Every structure is written in structure tokens, then in C-alpha cells.
Amino acid sequence: MGILNALSFGVGLLTGTQIGLRAAWQRAPRPHPRVLAGILEHPLRLKYRDPAQTLGPFGLAEGMSVLDLGCGTGLFTGEMAGQVGASGVVYAVDIQSALLEQARRRTDDAGLSARVRFHQSGAYRLPLLAESVDIAILIATFSEIPNAMLLLEELRRVLKPGGRIGISEEMPHPGYLPAPVVRKRLAEAGFRYGGQQGNAFCYSLLYFRE
Ligand SMILES: C[S@@+](CC[C@H](N)C(=O)[O-])C[C@H]1O[C@@H](n2cnc3c(N)ncnc32)[C@H](O)[C@@H]1O
Numbered sequence: 314m315g316i317l318n319a320l321s322f323g324v325g326l327l328t329g330t331q332i333g334l335r336a337a338w339q340r341a342p343r344p345h346p347r348v349l350a351g352i353l354e355h356p357l358r359l360k361y362r363d364p365a366q367t368l369g370p371f372g373l374a375e376g377m378s379v380l381d382l383g384c385g386t387g388l389f390t391g392e393m394a395g396q397v398g399a400s401g402v403v404y405a406v407d408i409q410s411a412l413l414e415q416a417r418r419r420t421d422d423a424g425l426s427a428r429v430r431f432h433q434s435g436a437y438r439l440p441l442l443a444e445s446v447d448i449a450i451l452i453a454t455f456s457e458i459p460n461a462m463l464l465l466e467e468l469r470r471v472l473k474p475g476g477r478i479g480i481s482e483e484m485p486h487p488g489y490l491p492a493p494v495v496r497k498r499l500a501e502a503g504f505r506y507g508g509q510q511g512n513a514f515c516y517s518l519l520y521f522r523e
Pocket residue numbers: 343344345353382383384385386387388389406407408409412434435436437451452453454457458459486
């Protein structure tokens with residue numbers, strides 16, 4: 314096989330695999346496989362996922378209570394804990410205990426564990442009091458949760474009146490949803506649009522609970 318044939322075969326195989334993987338994910342959204350946890354902290358991802366920059370559009374401040382829903386390995390949990398300060402709290406929630414354990418270790422190592430409460434839980438029934446959260450943040454997580462309506466109803470319950478939802482999605486994720494799809498779901502659930510930042514490759518949306 315000539316080099317060009319081999320190259321086009323490789324590109325075709327990769328494209329086919331990507332299309333198949335993405336179609337399967339859209340049909341059946343699922344949690345990020347724990348054996349692929351390393352991808353979440355890969356240097357290539359960190360090029361567009363600097364924690365401070367990613368959280369910038371969400372306006373965290375001292376004393377806030379923040380929900381890091383789908384915290385994964387805790388890449389953003391420590392930055393959240395830093396931004397809310399000693400008077401704030403971060404609820405780091407994930408459905409997978411192995412990832413939550415990594416997040417816990419990372420937070421301990423950073424000396425921030427006094428500000429973070431870890432919970433293993435699904436998104437439809439959070440172990441949090443009603444109206445206890447200033448902002449719920451979902452980074453590369455919204456598209457992994459099959460029933461957006463159940464998720465958003467639960468977020469409405471735990472958010473304080475006037476509380477916010479921050480959602481960020483990225484194209485390398487096989488479940489990636491384009492911004493108009495996510496915006497439609499938030500509008501249907503009755504959240505007020507607060508703005509969009511970034512680009513189609515990696516964008517962030519802000520919403521308010523009335
Ligand atoms: C792609 S990872 C993103 C992790 C982290 N936010 C980050 O960006 O590095 C998505 C995370 O959401 C969690 N997740 C998926 N479905 C969930 C659900 N229904 N309830 C709670 N967590 C969920 C997964 O276990 C996974 O850790």
C-alpha cells in the first residue's frame with residue numbers, strides 16, 4: 314500500500330470511529346469512563362481548559378456556595394475553592410466514586426479540603442438542601458446526563474432565588490452538544506439567559522434562576 318493510500322485509510326478509519334462514537338453517545342449519554350480519567354488532565358486539554366479562565370465567565374466570589382456537578386478528578390474544584398475563600402463552600406458531586414476519590418486527593422494536596430464537601434451522587438437527586446447553592450457549574454458534564462429536564466428541575470430546587478447555572482461544553486468530548494441545543498433545553502426549563510462566551514470548539518453559557 315502506498316503512503317497516500319495508508320494515510321487516507323487511517324484518516325477514514327479515524328473519522329468513521331469518531332462519527333460512530335458520537336452517534337452512540339447522542340443516543341445514550343453516559344458518564345466519562347473512569348479508565349479514561351487521564352484525558353481530563355491531559356496537557357492538550359489544559360491548553361484550552363485553564364481552570365481560572367474557564368471559571369471566569371461564571372463570576373465566582375468570596376463566600377459563595379458552589380456546586381461542581383460532575384467534578385470528575387477535581388480539575389476545577391480547587392480553583393473554585395480558592396475563589397470562594399474560607400467563608401465559601403464547594404459541593405463537589407460525581408456519580409463515580411473512583412473519580413471523586415481522585416478529586417478528594419487533589420483537594421487535600423492543595424490544602425483546600427476544609428472548603429469542599431464531596432458527595433457521590435447522581436444529578437437527579439442531589440444530597441443538598443433546597444435553595445442552598447449560589448451557582449451550579451457543569452463543565453463537560455451536561456451532555457453526559459441523559460434527562461436534561463430532570464437535571465434542571467433538581468438544579469432549580471437546590472439553587473437560591475436569583476442563583477446561576479454555568480455550563481461549559483467542549484468539542485473533543487464525544488457527547489458534545491452545540492450551544493443552540495443546550496440553550497433550547499435551558500429555555501424550555503424556564504431559566505433566564507445570561508450570556509455566552511467562547512467559540513464553537515469550547516463555549517460557556519450562563520443562566521439565572523428567577
Ligand atoms: C467529562 S467528565 C468532566 C469532569 C470535570 N468537570 C472536568 O471537566 O474535568 C464528566 C463527569 O460527569 C460525571 N457524571 C456523568 N453523569 C453524571 C450524573 N448523572 N450525575 C453526576 N455526575 C455525572 C462523570 O462521572 C464525570 O466525572
